[in-house]
Structure formats: structure tokens, C-alpha cells
Amino acid sequence: MSVSCVCRDCAAAFDGDPLRCPKCDSRRLFRHPELHRLTIGHIDCDSFYATVEKRDRPELASRPVIVGGEDHRGVVAACCYVARMSGVRSAMTIREALDRCPDATIIRPDIAKYKEVGHRARAIMEAFTPLVEPISIDEAYLDLSEVGDRLSISPAQALVEIVRRFETELRITASIGLSYNKLLAKIASDLDKPRGFSALGRADGPAFLAGKRVTILWGVGPALERKLFTDGITRVGDLQDKDEHWLVKRYGAMGRVLFNFARGEDSRRVQPESVSKSISAEETFDWDVTALPALTQELRPLAAKVARRLAREGLLGRSVVLKLKTKDFQQLTRSRRVEPTADADAIFAAGLALLEREVDGRAFRLIGIGCTDLVHPATDPDPELDLFGH
Incomplete structure (x- = not known):
């Protein structure tokens, strides 16, 4: 089979398998x-925050750099590859990161610069x-x-x-x-x-995936991984051995996704970014939750997170949407029309009213809240509320 080649330094393309690029003599060839x-x-930019900081502070080029909170109670937002060699990882506490890499330089994030x-x-x-x-x-x-x-x-x-x-x-x-x-x-x-x-390539997909952990597939987080594990599914090859009917019966719509992904099939198209149609936040529980007080406690910080994102993008939401997922992976969405808002309390209140209607003893594994029908304040035409209040 013929091999195509591209030079990583000059982008020249050619067939064959030379040791060096015929155009620039580089050895950085990909085949x-x-x-x-x-x-x-x-x-995917490499260690983006840390790389930008090293760019702006050349004296740190060869040193371990951690971007995150400056006190020991903060967490690591990003770290360079030098720090990773010492075991530092994102979301680790700064205290633990410094225990592993005592000579690291800690830099507070500059989100405006990164944007x-x-x-x-x-x-x-x-x-x-x-x-x-x-x-x-x-x-x-x-x-x-x-x-x-x-x-x-x-x-x-x-x-x-x-x-x-x-x-x-x-x-x-x-x-x-x-x-x-x-x-x-x-x-x-x-x-x-x-x-x-x-x-x-198309000849690589299924065989490459077969031996990998199921978490390599998009959409397989810790909770779904645990459910798959209880069914004896730990590798993608285990999914490849299951027929589509069984997976759909066991995992619902996600079962069909797993069936296709395990075979290297993905019909999702690349969707260019447009104005945000919705802003949301959600939380998957480590265990199933049935009680309203516990669900309410999880809902409030999610509403606050949505409000912060709305404010950051200069948007108002005209509908609040509540998302729930039951322990058997049934997804529920409920919505309520509201006056245009980016206020955390208003978002929480609307979400709580929706939540109270759904809490009936069922166990939930996920809760989420968001705003849809987004507008910029300057262009909002003072919309009328839905006559039925939702």
C-alpha cells in the first residue's frame, strides 16, 4: 500500500517514505x-494557559509552571509538561501540586489574555x-x-x-x-x-478502539463507566461484541451511540459557532438522589454558574430549562418562560418550581439548569410571556 507523507515543517506533501523532506530536508515527516x-x-493547544504564560515570561521556559489559585486552598487550572512530569494534574489542589513539584512557579490565571x-x-x-x-x-x-x-x-x-x-x-x-x-x-x-x-483512517478505527477503555469514547464519563462495568464492559471491544438491540434496551438512546462509536462511526457534523442558543450547567451525582432538599442544594450553585456565564456574554435568558436524568438514564427536560434575566435568584426560583413538580420518589443521577431563547439586552423587544406560563 502506498504511503502519503506531509512535512511538519514546510507542509510539503508527497508520496513515498523518504527519511527527509525533499523540499526543506526536515526529518519531521508524518506518514x-x-x-x-x-x-x-x-x-488541541498544548497546555494552553501555561504555554501562554511561558511565552510572556521567557525566564520560565524550562521551569515547571502551574496556573491556578495562589493560596494552598486553590486548585490547578493548568500546568506545563515539566510540571506534569512530577505528577501535577489539572483540578489537583495547589497544596498537593506543590508537594509533588516544590519548585513550581504558581501564576494566577489571566482569562482575558487567554481569550x-x-x-x-x-x-x-x-x-x-x-x-x-x-x-x-x-x-x-x-x-x-x-x-x-x-x-x-x-x-x-x-x-x-x-x-x-x-x-x-x-x-x-x-x-x-x-x-x-x-x-x-x-x-x-x-x-x-x-x-x-x-x-x-477508516482502516484503523475499530481495531484501534477495541483494546481501549470505554472512557475513550465521547460521552462515557465516570457514572456511565460504572454502569458499563457492572455489565462486564470495560473495553471498547466488549461493546463491539454487543448487538445494537441489546445496547439500546439496556442504555436507551445512549446504547445506539455506544454501538456506533465502538465501531468508529460518528455522524456528527462540524458545526461552526453561532450566537449562543443556550447556556447551562449540570452535575452528575456520585450516587442517586431522591430527596428534594438535596436536589435543591445542588440546583442553587448551578443557577449561579449559569448567571455568571450570561453576564460574561452580555445575554439575558427568556426561558429557564430544568434537566433531570433518572437512575435508568431516562432524561427529562422541563421549561418555563420568564422575564428576560441573568439573575441567579430568578433562574433558581424558576428551576425550583419545575423541580418540585418532578420529585416523586424517583432516583436521579443528574440535575442541570439552563437558559434558552437568549437575547442581548439592547436588542430585546420586551417579549410577551407565553399565555400558559411555560
């Missing part, structure tokens, strides 16, 4: 049989394709299926050029995942960090 036929990319760099990174991506779906400030999916017609380069070359511009214009690094769908592109970008490039 894959399906390289130029794969069109979905995932770009500015993130916006510039997005502009670079959008110069190659309008089909960019940001996942967070430092990662995005890209549909590069039209880049050949627009720029006469392959998707693989486009991804290399994007990351090269990150390095030269923004002085940050990123890792690339390339595949034929979002699921595998995201997985690929995690395989060779930092400054990595990995691809998973």
Missing part, C-alpha cells in the same frame, strides 16, 4: 496511507475553512473537505500550516488529530502530545 483522504481535524490568544487562533483556523467548531478556548474541530478546492492543498497540509502559524504568530504550540469523523479526530489529537500529529 499515513489515507493521509490526504481524511478531512476532519481536531486541533485574546484563543480568538486569534480561531481567526487563523477560519482563514483555511469557515467550518470551525470551537470546543473550548484552546481546541476546535475543523471540516477541511473543501480546502482543496479553495486553497489547492490537502486537509493534512492545512492543519500543518495552521499550527505553524500558531507557533510563528502566537508563539504557542498545538497537537493535531486527523480522521474521517469528529470522534476519531479528537482521539487522535491526544495520542502524540505535545506538538503531535496523529491520524486514524
Whole structure:
């Protein structure tokens, strides 16, 4: 089988398996049989917050850097790869991080600065394709299926050029995942960090996934992993051995997702970001919850989180939505029309009224609250409330 190749330094593309790039003599070559036929990319910036801080403070270039709260009760928001070598991880307390890496430099997060760099990174991506779906400030999916017609380069070359511009214009690094769908592109970008490039083709998917833990699949968090484990499913290969009917009967709609993902199939399209249609927050419990006081206690901080996000984006919500998931994975959503608001108390009050109607002894494993029908205050036309109050 012929092998296609792209140079990681100059983005030259060629067939064959040379040791060096014929154009720039670089040894940084990436090879894959399906390289130029794969069109979905995932770009993930490497240790983004810490990399930006090191960029701005060159004296820290070779030192361990932790971005997070400055006191010992704070948590690690991000850390560089030098700190990771000592066992430091995101969400770890600063106290534990310093126990593992005593010589680390602690830097308080500068979110405004990170957003500015993130916006510039997005502009670079959008110069190659309008089909960019940001996942967070430092990662995005890209549909590069039209880049050949627009720029006469392959998707693989486009991804290399994007990351090269990150390095030269923004002085940050990123890792690339390339595949034929979002699921595998995201997985690929995690395989060779930092400054990595990995691809998973149609011939790779099922066999590659078979031996991996089920948590490698999108949507499989700790709670679902525990449920799968009770059914003897720990590896993706175990899912591949189950038929679709059994999985749907056992896990509902998620069963069909698991059936497809386990086989490397993902029909989700890359969706360019538009104005937020909803803002929400949710919490999955470590154990099932039935009592209203306990559910209410979880609901209040979630409402506050939604309010903060609305305020940050300058938006008001005209509907409050409550989300509940039962212990058998049945999902319930209930909504109520409200006066346009970004107030935590108003959001909580509407959510609590919806919650009180649903608490009837059932056990819940997840609760969430959000606002939909979002508007900017300056353009809100003083909407009429729904006649039935929901």
C-alpha cells in the first residue's frame, strides 16, 4: 500500500517514505496511507494557559509552571509538561501540586489574555475553512473537505500550516488529530502530545478502539463507566461484541451511540459557532438522589454558574430549562418562560418550581439548569410571556 507523507515543517506533501523532506530536508515527516483522504481535524493547544504564560515570561521556559489559585486552598487550572512530569494534574489542589513539584512557579490565571490568544487562533483556523467548531478556548474541530478546492492543498497540509502559524504568530504550540469523523479526530489529537500529529483512517478505527477503555469514547464519563462495568464492559471491544438491540434496551438512546462509536462511526457534523442558543450547567451525582432538599442544594450553585456565564456574554435568558436524568438514564427536560434575566435568584426560583413538580420518589443521577431563547439586552423587544406560563 502506498504511503502519503506531509512535512511538519514546510507542509510539503508527497508520496513515498523518504527519511527527509525533499523540499526543506526536515526529518519531521508524518506518514499515513489515507493521509490526504481524511478531512476532519481536531486541533488541541498544548497546555494552553501555561504555554501562554511561558511565552510572556521567557525566564520560565524550562521551569515547571502551574496556573491556578495562589493560596494552598486553590486548585490547578493548568500546568506545563515539566510540571506534569512530577505528577501535577489539572483540578489537583495547589497544596498537593506543590508537594509533588516544590519548585513550581504558581501564576494566577489571566482569562482575558487567554481569550485574546484563543480568538486569534480561531481567526487563523477560519482563514483555511469557515467550518470551525470551537470546543473550548484552546481546541476546535475543523471540516477541511473543501480546502482543496479553495486553497489547492490537502486537509493534512492545512492543519500543518495552521499550527505553524500558531507557533510563528502566537508563539504557542498545538497537537493535531486527523480522521474521517469528529470522534476519531479528537482521539487522535491526544495520542502524540505535545506538538503531535496523529491520524486514524477508516482502516484503523475499530481495531484501534477495541483494546481501549470505554472512557475513550465521547460521552462515557465516570457514572456511565460504572454502569458499563457492572455489565462486564470495560473495553471498547466488549461493546463491539454487543448487538445494537441489546445496547439500546439496556442504555436507551445512549446504547445506539455506544454501538456506533465502538465501531468508529460518528455522524456528527462540524458545526461552526453561532450566537449562543443556550447556556447551562449540570452535575452528575456520585450516587442517586431522591430527596428534594438535596436536589435543591445542588440546583442553587448551578443557577449561579449559569448567571455568571450570561453576564460574561452580555445575554439575558427568556426561558429557564430544568434537566433531570433518572437512575435508568431516562432524561427529562422541563421549561418555563420568564422575564428576560441573568439573575441567579430568578433562574433558581424558576428551576425550583419545575423541580418540585418532578420529585416523586424517583432516583436521579443528574440535575442541570439552563437558559434558552437568549437575547442581548439592547436588542430585546420586551417579549410577551407565553399565555400558559411555560
